[in-house]
Amino acid sequence: MTINLKVWRQKNNADKGRLETYVVKDVSPDMSFLEMFDVLNERLITEGKEPIAFDHDCREGICGMCSMFINGRPHGPKQGITTCQLHMRSFNDGDTVVVEPWRAAAFPVIKDLVVNRSAFDRVISAGGFVSVNTGNAKDANNILIPKPDADDAFNAAACIGCGACVAACKNSSAMLFVSAKVSQFALLPQGQVERAERVEKMVAQMDEEGFGNCTNTGACEAECPKSISLENIARMNREYLSAKLLANKK
């Protein structure tokens, strides 16, 4: 099939950027979306043009590196998958497909479709961990965790840190990402000691990075490739409130 691509090209952060059109022929339905970009880049290189820069690594939906905003939706038209898991069989011959980078003040564009998401790492550094040095642990089965709690914690921990939630949100809020980490630990006995401090610090860092406020539109959940639930945001709000109450009492 033939796909008409309109791709965001931006030389660097200082450049203004613009959409450019490319017609890709002989696209196989078995190709992944990124493999179509490989084919296009291969052609651009032989034509002496600059290939399109995009982030990717594992190409199996787990590293969280790929990040294309496709026809107005992060990771494209299908639910529950990343850009690299999108296959061309989800498109029709002759389709026009617009591809842009994640757009958010906290994710500045580096080049073309590549953005800087290091704000997420800084939010984790602020408190997204259990403070346990290597060697401090007791036998693993001394900590019994009811299966439903373990499953809920696992579901929250499935977040791949891709940033689609931020890209999907009209306010560029990072609440889904941050709340997933807060929830994972809030649900587990290991996370209790630092429970209040954690949520306060992570939220403070989130605000400092310039992510917007959550107005409960739910776009993040709808576009999250790992179907991270909005319940996590509700849980984080509760955690935050009780942390603040606790702090006021002290």
Place this chain on the structure above:
Amino acid sequence: MSTSPKLKSKIPDGTLENKWTKYRSTVPLVNPANKRSIEIIVVGSGLAGSSAAATLAELGYKVKVFCFQDSPRRAHSIAAQGGINAAKNYQNDGDSVYRLFYDTIKGGDYRAREANVHRLAEVSGNIIDQCVAQGVPFAREYGGTLSNRSFGGTQVQRTFYAAGQTGQQLLLGAYTALQRQVGMGAVSMYARHEMLDVVVIDGKARGIIARDLTTGKLERHFGHAVLLCTGGYGNVFFLSTNAMGSNVTAAWKAHRKGAFFANPCFTQIHTTCIPVSGDHQSKLTLMSESLRNDGRIWVPKKQNDTRPATQIPEEERDYYLERRYPAFGNLVPRDVASRAAKERCDAGYGVGTSKMAVYLDYASAIERYGKIEANKQGIHHPSQDEIIKLGKSVVKEKYGNLFDMYKQITGEDPYEVPMRIYPAVHYTMGGLWVDYNLMTTIPGLYALGEANFSDHGANRLGASALMQGLADGYFVIPYTIGEFLSGEIRTKAIPTDHPAFDDAEKSADERVQKLLSIKGTKSVDYFHKRLGKIMWDECGMARNENGLKKAIAEIQQLRAEFWKDVRVPGSSNELNPELEKAGRVADFLELGELMCVDALGRNESCGGHFREEHQTEDGEALRHDDQYAFVAAWEYQADSKWELHKEDLAYENIKIAQRNYK
């Protein structure tokens, strides 16, 4: 045979069971005050790198971490699916440190070091404890205890897992420990940075040259010691299950500076991958080996049978693994299972459009689980439909994400039709030669995780790479590095205007400029694909003398062509993914040759290395222990020129035997 004097394995004295305990309690330490003035560079943020960096920082060292992805959390370890082994014996099924040790040595086809493997088995339990303490959400039973499953090459259930995302959860555990240290200022993180060379001063590793991939700027970084935790080199085959960026550059640069490369030809071909669908294919996707727990592998008994799988009756199916290996059945180790699949396909029994695939069938598992579940739920005389429905939900619970992945990629529903699978390159047992301390032949330069050669011999067992990466990082290097660093407490930080830094930066820069200046006619991928094809055809699942000789000549020629005709667009002072790829492929073009040289020199079959000239009558691998029970460590001398050093493998605790999974 005798071990080369250049290879000092430094295996401690004492009985196997006591070596590590004794060593750990006697290895020289660095006191806390001195640790603060010692700087350590960790290249790589996968399981090995993150765990090492976090732990060393906790101990008080000043640590710098580098990775080429945009965040340390994206290292290739994230993609591991199936699980991590540990000798906890939580299932009370007879597991023990000794059994894990034994299984690993045997699984590795008797080409690994006893002392290292025993240490690995000893610390395996601590890893699980540590990860649970960090909040890693492992699978659990209803009583709240940890759940286990079995994996290829073993008869006990010792694999811990977090659905099909074990690597992700373990890496996120190590990553959060790392980010905690970053937040406290003990670790400086350099993401989107690629190491391009090691800096060696007075014979010791003292730093690296790294390229900031965003700006293209070359940077100099000093360290009292340098740890390479840069993963495996499976992408030399172009198509593999590794992440697109996985590469050999760091290890290869170290090799060219004097670090010996051990057993490069020991590569693992994983049995359960989704077959190639066309020329556009950029990588292969693994389906966790845990699928072999419950799935049955078969091909039609008739050659070139074109009927859909569901229309082939039971008696016309050949469950060839169950037929050939009744004791282990579908759970034979990877090398054995992969070769058996190749054998069937080469003989004309393959399935699917390419005929290069076999079936992995869940129909009987669904039925079996359905019956058990019906029983559990107290449903008497369930109908077949009910059984299938219940069975599917059990299978979904266990393997749902893998089934979804298969469907996503192939467009077929594995709950209804058997999956098609074919072996693919997955893991590299070979790597930088290291001693018991994990130090390479360059003092102060260490290799951890998949980047070293140490623990898996000629074949790695499933769920053992995660174990090794975390063992190296959390529990081995924090102790063993003391041996070297305790002698360095008086070494002041060397300023990076030292001539050795000048030279290393200059040569890295020259290489970058050279790649950009060729302005040839072919893309980097063009060369990479050709290299991959040579490697897969001649140095893949089966190898022979003629093929390997031919491959060596072809690779030399391809390399010459590359340096004359590659086209790398863009410039050096910007984000330039093609330039990054070009540097990596240039290194693969040298490594590929060494792999063939190593494979040619090893006149036996063992583990992942199958030489067609050396097989038993029924097609099993035939080792020659009298001549080849050694580690082949290659010293780089000049282009296409290496000297072989041998490290004898002495088996004092295990009776070396032909592997038998029948």
